[in-house]
Amino acid sequence: GAVVSQHPSRVICKSGTSVKIECRSLDFQATTMFWYRQFPKQSLMLMATSNEGSKATYEQGVEKDKFLINHASLTLSTLTVTSAHPEDSSFYICSARFGVNEQFFGPGTRLTVL
Amino acid sequence: QQQVKQSPQSLIVQKGGISIINCAYENTAFDYFPWYQQFPGKGPALLIAIRPDVSEKKEGRFTISFNKSAKQFSLHIMDSQPGDSATYFCAATVSGNTPLVFGKGTRLSVIA
Numbered sequence: 001g002a003v004v005s006q007h008p009s010r011v012i013c014k015s016g017t018s019v020k021i022e023c024r025s026l027d028f029q030a031t032t033m034f035w036y037r038q039f040p041k042q043s044l045m046l047m048a049t050s051n052e053g054s055k056a057t058y059e060q061g062v063e064k065d066k067f068l069i070n071h072a073s074l075t076l077s078t079l080t081v082t083s084a085h086p087e088d089s090s091f092y093i094c095s096a097r098f099g100v101n102e103q104f105f106g107p108g109t110r111l112t113v114l
Numbered sequence: 115q116q117q118v119k120q121s122p123q124s125l126i127v128q129k130g131g132i133s134i135i136n137c138a139y140e141n142t143a144f145d146y147f148p149w150y151q152q153f154p155g156k157g158p159a160l161l162i163a164i165r166p167d168v169s170e171k172k173e174g175r176f177t178i179s180f181n182k183s184a185k186q187f188s189l190h191i192m193d194s195q196p197g198d199s200a201t202y203f204c205a206a207t208v209s210g211n212t213p214l215v216f217g218k219g220t221r222l223s224v225i226a
Contacts (some may be wrong), residue, residue, distance in 0.1 A: 042219075044216050102160065103148075107156055
């Protein structure tokens with residue numbers, strides 16, 4: 001399958017700082033990428049849909065000013081958690097759409113906010 | 115209508131046995147049904163997917179059975195191995211620029 005990378009794989013930051021997570025499609029171009037959040041032993045919760053060259057579409061309840069998404073190229077989308085707080089600690093996963101339907105996921109980023 | 119209901123929540127299977135996970139959906143517009151496998155601390159990996167124009171798809175030990183009239187689909191893992199122990203998610207979507215709708219997941223444990 002197609003390869004999606006995420007960086008960093010884990011990050012620990014202090015409360016009030018901002019953290020940027022990168023999602024890259026390594027061997028294909030992705031006009032659409034998705035950002036998910038996953039709590040322990042739970043399913044994936046869609047945060048936003050990111051389309052290259054346009055504003056992201058956020059799901060209800062997700063603060064767009066707190067979770068800034070940029071999809072500046074066909075292979076890169078970034079998620080910036082601004083003014084992070086301990087409740088933002090979670091596993092963040094991106095995916096990229098390949099073709100019409102297939103979605104390939106990155107390995108995830110474990111964020112811990114102290 | 116957007117939900118995908120997955121069962122069971124957890125499953126324990128003996129090595130060599132068949133693991134069966136079921137999903138049901140309401141939205142008849144869904145036309146793509148993938149299954150993902152996720153190991154702890156990793157991102158989900160696409161395992162196998164099916165479209166509603168076929169009733170079954172097999173890839174190695176993994177088979178999807180699809181029942182369009184019942185709006186149900188299931189994953190069968192034949193000859194289950196301890197290495198198959200993971201969380202499995204079913205999903206569904208409408209072709210095009212729409213996100214996947216995920217089931218809540220099934221934690222599979224294959225014991226020797």
